Structure formats: structure tokens, C-alpha cells
Amino acid sequence: LKAINIEKIRADFPILQREVNGKPLVYFDNGATTQKPKQVIDAVAHYYEQMNSNVHRGVHYLSQISTDAFEVTRRKLQAFIHAEHEHEVIITKGTTESINMVATCYGRKFIGEGDEIIVSAMEHHSNIVPWQMLCDEKGCVLKVIPMNDRGELDLDVYKSLFSSKTKIATFTYVSNALGTINPVKEMIDIAHEHQVPVLLDAAQAVQHMAVDVQALDVDFLVFSGHKMYGPTGVGVLYGKEALLNAMPPYQGGGDMIKEVSFEKTTYNELPFKFEAGTPNIEAGICLGEAIDYLNELGLEQIKAYEDELLAYATAELSQVEGVRFIGTAAQKSSVISFVVDGTHPYDIGVILDKLGIAVRTGHHCAQPVMERFGIPGTVRMSLAMYNTKAEVDTLVEGLKRALKMLL
Numbered sequence: 001l002k003a004i005n006i007e008k009i010r011a012d013f014p015i016l017q018r019e020v021n022g023k024p025l026v027y028f029d030n031g032a033t034t035q036k037p038k039q040v041i042d043a044v045a046h047y048y049e050q051m052n053s054n055v056h057r058g059v060h061y062l063s064q065i066s067t068d069a070f071e072v073t074r075r076k077l078q079a080f081i082h083a084e085h086e087h088e089v090i091i092t093k094g095t096t097e098s099i100n101m102v103a104t105c106y107g108r109k110f111i112g113e114g115d116e117i118i119v120s121a122m123e124h125h126s127n128i129v130p131w132q133m134l135c136d137e138k139g140c141v142l143k144v145i146p147m148n149d150r151g152e153l154d155l156d157v158y159k160s161l162f163s164s165k166t167k168i169a170t171f172t173y174v175s176n177a178l179g180t181i182n183p184v185k186e187m188i189d190i191a192h193e194h195q196v197p198v199l200l201d202a203a204q205a206v207q208h209m210a211v212d213v214q215a216l217d218v219d220f221l222v223f224s225g226h227k228m229y230g231p232t233g234v235g236v237l238y239g240k241e242a243l244l245n246a247m248p249p250y251q252g253g254g255d256m257i258k259e260v261s262f263e264k265t266t267y268n269e270l271p272f273k274f275e276a277g278t279p280n281i282e283a284g285i286c287l288g289e290a291i292d293y294l295n296e297l298g299l300e301q302i303k304a305y306e307d308e309l310l311a312y313a314t315a316e317l318s319q320v321e322g323v324r325f326i327g328t329a330a331q332k333s334s335v336i337s338f339v340v341d342g343t344h345p346y347d348i349g350v351i352l353d354k355l356g357i358a359v360r361t362g363h364h365c366a367q368p369v370m371e372r373f374g375i376p377g378t379v380r381m382s383l384a385m386y387n388t389k390a391e392v393d394t395l396v397e398g399l400k401r402a403l404k405m406l407l
């Protein structure tokens with residue numbers, strides 16, 4: 001493996017050169033959103049200065065080049081997740097919209113009263129609430145895969161949750177609150193033995209490891225551009241062609257139709273059937289730059305570097321008296337959640353912020369996870385490939401200072 005050139009990477013991210021509260025920024029809130037390299041930032045300006053035009057509509061030059069660039073991103077996304085067809089890649093606003101699309105459209109068509117949906121105990125709210133809304137509407141029920149004290153899903157219980165009424169199973173690839181990497185290939189195979197399709201939330205996976213939808217044989221995969229060094233307001237719903245074709249559209253509007261009359265409307269083909277209205281064109285185009293950036297570094301190198309950093313940060317933090325890790329799974333990625341008994345995560349976060357260190361505190365949009373561990377929240381440090389061991393040291397020093405003040 002070619003080692004990562006960390007200096008060069010850091011130089012690509014202008015925001016990493018700034019100070020916060022008079023201290024060099026140390027950004028450890030990458031699970032919430034990643035920073036952007038100048039290649040992506042420049043592409044945004046280039047789009048508005050040279051290309052701005054609506055897509056899939058005009059005959060004129062600008063409309064053609066922006067349409068082409070938007071569709072280039074779709075093909076980059078297809079290659080990035082190794083989808084069989086480019087029309088299996090639906091460009092959405094982000095993970096949340098992608099999950100809502102599946103819950104709504106697959107739910108409308110295939111889920112009825114008394115049917116069952118399997119979800120895991122470690123889901124982000126965006127992979128719980130859309131299914132609960134469907135349950136309210138249709139009278140279906142959620143079955144929850146529990147987890148153990150390390151924050152690992154119980155696969156024996158998972159297997160026992162399937163019944164003839166199970167219509168879909170959904171779980172996250174990597175937990176945003178705990179960092180657990182779930183054994184998703186095994187879990188998908190189990191679901192398929194019961195002829196149940198799977199939606200995989202890859203919002204915390206695609207920026208950290210190579211994801212191959214065909215190797216996984218996953219039915220739906222969702223993720224967000226802004227967590228993978230791309231712009232906000234764009235994301236992906238991958239779906240197997242047959243499933244997407246069988247589902248009704250999500251929203252009605254421009255682009256998603258073939259012909260409209262007041263008597264009858266026919267829908268467009270994939271992917272446009274699910275892309276009503278003007279998309280976030282600039283974000284869509286510039287997400288392509290983020291993919292190029294990741295590909296150039298190589299996800300295997302990124303993973304190797306981040307795994308080393310995770311091991312280092314875990315070891316260093318475990319030396320700090322009072323730190324109790326929440327989530328100690330055997331397979332983890334880039335997230336360290338912890339509490340210090342006798343302190344509130346928020347207070348630690350505020351003191352770290354004064355030192356220029358950005359972490360997230362609270363429930364991380366995963367309240368059931370906090371409930372499982374009997375805590376109101378954690379301090380979460382989430383890593384990206386531009387973080388360094390020196391930054392970990394800064395955080396550890398900052399934490400020690402915070403604890404001196406708080407305890």
C-alpha cells in the first residue's frame with residue numbers, strides 16, 4: 001500500500017489552515033460532515049462562473065454541458081459503488097431523502113397491515129422515523145435487532161426476527177454513534193434466504209472503505225455527499241433495477257414524466273422517474289470532484305491510515321483517567337464515543353471548543369443507542385483522512401484540562 005501523504009492532503013483543505021478561538025482548528029466532527037478540498041470548492045465556483053444552467057432540458061450549449069457534467073457524476077457514482085447500471089443510481093438530496101424515498105415508495109407498493117420491517121437498534125433517527133411513519137400509515141410493525149454491551153448486533157436474534165410477514169430489513173453499515181462496522185454481507189445473505197430485500201445505510205461507510213453493491217448483493221444503498229468531502233444537499237439512492245422499476249415514483253413534477261395530460265400521465269424511465277424537479281445541479285456536479293479525490297488517494301490507503309489513527313486515538317484516550325468508551329466492537333471505523341462519569345458531555349465539548357477542537361456531544365441522532373447504554377449522550381470524536389496523531393495528542397491534552405476544571 002502506498003502511504004498517504006498527509007501534508008499534501010491537509011494543504012488541499014483550506015479550512016484546516018484557519019484558527020478557532022485563537023487556536024489552530026482541530027476538526028474531529030467528521031461524522032457530522034467532512035471538510036471540503038479546494039478541488040471541490042473550486043468546482044463550485046467554476047460551475048457558477050462557466051456552466052450554470054438547468055439540466056435535462058435545454059437545447060442550448062450551457063444546458064448541454066451542465067447536463068453532461070451532472071451525468072458524468074452519475075457514472076462516477078456508479079463506478080464508485082460498482083453498480084451494474086448507471087440508471088440504478090438516483091441522485092437525491094442526501095441519505096435522509098433516500099431512506100424516505102424507499103420507505104414511501106417501496107412501502108406504498110409492497111407493505112401492508114400486519115407486515116414487519118426489521119431495523120437495528122443502532123440506527124440514526126433517519127433510518128427509524130420514516131419506517132415508523134409508514135407503520136402509522138399502514139399498520140405494519142418494526143422488529144428491532146438488539147445489540148450487546150460492546151455495541152455489536154445480535155445476529156442470532158436477527159435470524160429469529162424473520163417471518164413470512166417480513167417485507168424489508170434495514171440497518172447501517174457503520175454506526176455513527178458507536179463506530180461499529182456491522183457484518184453486512186452476512187446479514188444481507190440471511191435476509192435473502194428469507195426473500196427479504198435489504199436497505200443498507202452507508203452514510204458512515206463510503207468515505208472510509210470501498211463499498212461494492214454487487215459483491216454485497218444489497219438491494220438498496222444510501223449515502224450523503226457532504227460526509228464524503230463533497231457538497232451539502234446531494235446524496236444517493238442506489239436500488240436494484242427491478243425493484244426501482246416496480247416502485248411508484250416519490251414526487252411528481254418535471255423530469256419524472258414521459259407525457260402529461262389531464263387524463264393520464266406516464267412516468268419517465270430510471271433514474272429520472274425518481275428525480276422530480278430541478279436537482280441540486282452544482283452539488284451533483286461537484287460531488288464528482290470529491291469522488292475523484294477519494295479515488296486518487298484510494299480507499300484502501302485511506303482505510304489503512306484511518307485504522308491506524310483510530311487505534312492510536314483509542315490507546316491514548318484509554319490512558320485518560322475516567323474515560324469510559326461507549327462502543328467497543330471488534331470491528332470499528334473512525335468513531336470514538338466516550339463519557340467521563342461525573343461530567344456532562346456538553347461541558348467537555350464547550351471547553352474543547354475554546355481550545356479550537358471540534359467534537360460532537362449529545363445523542364448523535366441515535367437516542368435509542370443512548371438509552372441502550374443508559375446515558376444521555378457521549379462525546380464523539382470522528383476521524384477523517386486529514387486528521388493526524390498530533391491532533392489526537394492535542395485533543396487528549398485538551399480533555400485532561402477540561403476534566404481538571406470539571407471534576
Ligand code: PMP
Pocket residue numbers: 031032094095096097124126127172174175176201203204224365
Ligand atoms: N445515517 C447515518 C448513519 C448518519 O450518520 C447520518 C448523518 N449523521 C444520516 C443517516 C443522515 O444523513 P443526512 O443528514 O446527510 O441525510
